[in-house]
Amino acid sequence: MILETKNINKYFRKPVKFHALKDINISIEKGEFVSVMGKSGCGKSTLLYILSTMDTDYDGELFLDNQLITDKTNEELAKLRNELIGFVFQFHYLLPEFTVLDNVMLPAEKLGKKSKEEIRIDGMEKLRLLGIENQAHKKANLLSGGQKQRVSIARALINNPKIIMGDEPTGNLDSKNADNVFDIFKELNTSQDLSLLIVTHDSDFAEKTDRTITMEDGRILS
């Protein structure tokens, strides 16, 4: 079991008290490709940020890689995030003044388990995997949207995480690039047995995944 939640509830207190997530119980197996669908405001992103450990303000229990991580300190969570989770956002979120390769290398340098040279080789390998190794030494802000998203996938992969989480990673891409990103995810899922949890609006995208979790009004429908 890569990810499991037990009775997660989330309240927003401002501007008025609002019950955003209601008794969420989900689990994701190793090698599963799961998508989360739902209307805007149904709580799917809120859920994703709790699962990603960035949001710690919730009730219930969260297990990551069979380990209870609720109530861990921010420092410990940052470390877990660094090691276990790869993140891909809707907006590409690269550090604009850094080169593509630097962007990919950052999480591994933070992890500090390998020498800089090894990390550089790893980074180039991930870029090659995504077909953008020829852009490695460009500044990140000079790339096109599709290329940037591939860089952020390479960055998500650099520490060989247990799970990739994505918040509408194709939401800001044209259909060709969106298909491309899906193919990359699928390839990683099959070849490396990587688990994926992707929040999406795109029903075509969702249909192609192993399992789709549908949400409405803070509850899981199916």
Next chain:
Amino acid sequence: MKIDFLFTFRISRIHLTSRLKQTIVAALGVTFGIGTYIILMSFMTGLNGILDDLILNRTPHVHLFNETKQSQYQPIVLHKDFQYKINFVSSVKPSDAPIKIKNAIPMIQMLEQDDNVKAVTPQYTAKVFYLAGSTQLNGLIKGVDINKEVKHYNLNSYISQGDYRDLKPGTNTIILGKGIAKKLSLELYDKITVNAGNNNIALKIVGFYESGMSDVDNVQSYASIETAQRIGGVTNNYITDINIKLYKKELAPYMADRLEKQFSISAVDINEANAQFDTGTGIRNLISYAVSITLLIVAGFGIYNILNMFIYEKMDDIAILKATGFSGKDVQRIFILQAMLIGLVGGILGLILGYGVSYLISISPFETEAMPNLKTFPVNFNPMFYVGGMAFALVSTFFAGYLPARKAKNIDPVEIIRGK
């Protein structure tokens, strides 16, 4: 987990160089603050040092002499008929005691044994007339041990012409006040006749004394103590003043008090003699510190502002760093390091600026009647100012960076990522 310093450094460096203009503006604030601090302190303390030399080094720590004053007891006090009466004596005149210090020679020997005493220099001051034809000028000749005066009171720096070593005991030589020489149009190695009472003595001028205070230079000359005593027609144990230099200036009031009681003599210590001078030095130092610290604080606010702006611009970066596994503390460290890099670069430039301008000041010509041996502005190149300046640059930028960095630490990445 702690992140590698070099790694933090690299991120900070890339952030700073990508906003080069703002970084330079922030660093220049520090540069001017530190530079001004160095210039002010070097110049001010240089000037204070010269003034110290001018006044304090010439002043003995304790000066012993007989003051002309009324007798403490009138004869009537001793008469037993008037013992329990209240006596009024009007028109009391000062006592007729000579200004000679009693038992001066044993006193000097005793003082020289004292562990606190660095040097004891006896003086005899003769009141004379300087004669040139029919012209007579009032004046003083100080009989001194010239070697001791040079060694302990820097007399040498006030001898503008001639060599003090020519003033040997037993020769008729004099170091003449510059003002007197001007009035009587005398040159070096000319002869001058002085008169004290009845006898005229001709003296060879071996040097000119120029203190920078014209009231002194118009009156005062130096001769060896024996020569002065001969001019005054007194015996060679006739001493009018004893100057004492101590190892610790702070002991002067205590010593003065003690000696006054022990020898029933007047003793003036250096603090008493130069109280207003010390106050002046203190206030000048205070002003220099106040101005420099104000400048540095202003520079600090500049850095605070610019870093705050940086952090607003870098919200996305902060969110990404946090999402990919950097902790709040890591982010805080990155921004504090940025502030301190600005402080470091600005500080180093400030030291260079400070040194450069101080150097330019120190070679600028500055001549004044008051300080004849001064040719350029006095500047104190004390390395402690540079160490202090750098330390202040780093400390102030640390604090200026601390608050914005703490803000960055507490930024919630979810809000930024979802806020789009």
